[in-house]
Amino acid sequence: MINLEQLKHDINDLPEEAQELLIDFVELLKKRYALSNQQEISKNLTQEQRRTFLKLPLSERRRILTQQAADMENHYQQNKDWKEFLAGDIIEY
Numbered sequence: 812m813i814n815l816e817q818l819k820h821d822i823n824d825l826p827e828e829a830q831e832l833l834i835d836f837v838e839l840l841k842k843r844y845a846l847s848n849q850q851e852i853s854k855n856l857t858q859e860q861r862r863t864f865l866k867l868p869l870s871e872r873r874r875i876l877t878q879q880a881a882d883m884e885n886h887y888q889q890n891k892d893w894k895e896f897l898a899g900d901i902i903e904y
Contacts, residue, residue: 842885 822830856864864872 839889842882842889845882 822833825833864875867875
């Protein structure tokens with residue numbers, strides 16, 4: 812079990828720069844796991860749930876899709892692995 816009081820004490824003992832790095836890391840983890848959970852949920856939607864989404868008012872669908880697009884933008888900005896794939900040489904056969 813995590814001892815939150817000890818963790819708070821340990822964080823307070825860190826230099827300010829390290830505390831800022833820790834905050835950034837926690838935000839990254841929150842976004843990553845939220846995105847992972849959202850992707851898992853969307854993979855598991857039934858056809859009925861997908862139809863229900865299509866029955867929502869257009870403004871609500873746009874709001875949901877806008878949020879999903881922002882989440883994916885954050886994901887691709889933080890995860891640079893996809894850039895390595897695109898940086899390879901083009902080989903013609």
